Amino acid sequence: MLISAKRLRLLLTGGALLAGVSGVCVTPDPASALDGYALATDARVGGDDAQTRFVVDLSRKIDLRVFTLADPLRVILDMPQVTFQLPPKTGEAGRGLVKAFRYGLVRQGGSRIVLDLARPARIDKAFVLDPVEGQPARIVLELSATDRESFLRGLALDKGVERPEPRPPGRSVAHGASADARPLVVIDPGHGGIDNGTHASSGEAEKKIVLEFASLLRDSLDRTGKFRTVMTRTDDRYVTLGERVRLARAQKAALFISIHADALAAGEGDAQGASVYTLSDTASDAEAARLAEAENKADVIAGVDLTAEPDDVADILIDLAQRETKGFSTQFARTLVAELKSAARLHKNPLKAAGFKVLKSPDVPSVLVELGYVSNRQDLKLMRSDAWRVRTVGAMVQAVDIFFAKQYAGAGSNGGAN
Secondary structure (H helix, E strand, O other): OOOOHHHHHHHHOOOOOEOOOOOEEEOOOHHHOOOOOEEEEEEEEEEOOOEEEEEEEEOOOOOEEEEEEOOOOEEEEEEEOEEEOOOOOOOOOOEOOEEEEEEEEEEOOEEEEEEEEOOOEEEEEEEEEOOEOOEOEEEEEEEEEOOHHHHHHHHHHHOOOOOOOOOOOOOOOOOOOOOOOOOEEEEEEOOEOOEOOOEOOOOOEHHHHHHHHHHHHHHHHHHHOOOEEEEOOOOOOOOOHHHHHHHHHHOOOOEEEEEEEEOOOOOOOOOOOEEEEEEOOOOOOHHHHHHHHHHOOHHHHOOOOHHHOOHHHHOHHHHHHOHHHHHHHHHHHHHHHHHHOOOOOEEEEEEEEEOOHHHOOOOOOEEEEEEEEOOOHHHHHHHOOHHHHHHHHHHHHHHHHHHHHHHHHHHHHHHHHO
16 A cells, blocks of 8 residues: 555655655665664555556665666665565565566665566655654655656766676685696686576565575585685575676686576477587587576676676677687587586486576686476475486586596696697
8 A cells, every 4th residue: 555645744744855867875774773774575566657656665764775787777765784574475466557667685784676667767756764653664755757868868868877896706815825736626606796697486586595505616626625616696696797707717617517407488398308518609409598598697687787797797709719718618528518417307308508697708718507397296305406416416426527637637648748
């Protein structure tokens, strides 16, 4: 239920109201600050195609920054870290100018709500209300319909507004000293934070499944004593695709393994089994193309402004002339598939290639592993099975061991010949 106009006027007495085009900021009274994170308990959309209001109930007043992004049309609400305890399926359907919305952690200490717009809209008002007379604190966003030209004009004006950028993950440091000669393996749990990835019909999110698996893989690699490891994320936060690539390159990784779980929509069939993908500007099949397109939208889902991405990521295909890296990626992928055959159920065509952005490091051999399909009951049951995870992780560790053993053996023989 929306706040009535009369009630809103009363609540605004002594409050903060900011009207803007694309970028607005609200700062709460310091006296209202409480220890711990604010709690979001409800979110709702009301109105029509001309005017729409978005409201979020909070346990206390918080800072708020609002801006817009285009292609697709979105409104972004950035705020300090918030604990979202919203009813199930909140945001899956919208109303009026808001097609749908999503929410979650976008970086350590920062949360985000992304509203997908049904058509161009102008931000008329964006403010945060204090709790009053038993009513919770509230984020209130008011939108009005506009044309695309006006929307883009407002977006251009907003380019001059400074806003916080996503920061690198907190535990993106290698185990051991920097002088350690052991090969470094970067493990990349897909999605995270505001980006849930795929969902099982039972509600289980891909981001949680792959984080748990990636953590087991890291621990198992560490226990061998042969490798150093880094994870792109170790908790439920969002990391941009470009940052994942840059992390691997900055740490001079010897191998990059991205962990995901696929899903098919109703009517698309019932595929099953694990797959291993390498990078190619030409997809190996239609399914690989579909998956790459879906995974490459992660930054859009999280409301990341892609115009901020540096050219070395955006134009990385130019660097892929480095065939040695692509060759190593393919070599590891084949080794991995061979080892997984005895531990996990594989897709009928387990070795594939497509244009995944997260694999576009020109100097780090990289693969993307789809553990299975959360849309398939048997696959989902396996992915949640401790016994399956132990077997599959063991097979992956063995593949990593074989891959580096071959590399070092080759380097040794070459050195002897010279």
